[in-house]
């Protein structure tokens with residue numbers, strides 16, 4: 277029996293499932309999360325949790341969750357099975373009422389995170405390997421399409437449910453676009469959002485999503501490789517890891533990377549996670565790429 281099934285059974289036996297959301301006192305929505313702690317940060321504020329489906333919100337996945345009060349995670353260690361309340365606000369998400377309900381052996385990671393085919397993580401300063409893409413209008417493009425621009429690239433997918441992940445990248449890119457437009461894009465920068473879910477995110481889906489964000493195609497392009505392997509391999513060069521559940525390929529576990537590529541096509545900066553700000557990126561573009 278697969279560990280995941282065992283975990284799911286254990287959780288079903290131990291708890292009454294409750295997947296419906298309810299408004300919290302802080303105005304966010306609340307969901308019941310059931311899962312296993314895979315890793316814990318040293319300060320006990322962030323844990324990687326492999327969790328079951330949250331009906332009506334997100335599929336089963338493994339990702340990191342913050343708590344507002346480190347006491348919530350204080351006594352927990354990897355392997356612990358927990359129940360918690362996931363609070364989802366407009367721009368934040370965190371766990372509260374975290375309770376240990378058991379423990380189980382940790383599953384060995386199935387998909388290797390080593391880069392395929394002897395590829396290595398791209399060093400800062402190195403030329404970025406080109407990639408064939410299709411933009412939101414169905415046009416074939418590649419990195420050369422943007423050779424006049426300082427390129428700011430991120431990896432997201434349109435149906436990502438976590439406000440601190442892809443939706444935050446979208447929001448930050450919208451803010452960068454606004455700041456660029458306000459100064460007539462004197463930095464000659466261009467935003468490129470590349471989907472990590474080519475199966476669902478076809479050009480028309482990307483176009484509709486871009487429209488909801490007010491993306492101006494002159495400044496912000498959405499694109500797909502059209503092929504999972506192609507995006508997985510290319511994104512891996514920047515430290516993006518994407519894993520898809522075997523039984524549901526739209527169940528995606530991923531991390532975040534945002535890149536600045538200069539006008540010569542070299543990688544000049546790579547940000548991990550979601551801590552960067554639009555102003556920081558624009559300042560780095562100005563210093564590291566400069567005005568053309």
Ligand SMILES: [Cu+2]
Nearest residue numbers: 433436441442
């Ligand atoms: Cu996401």
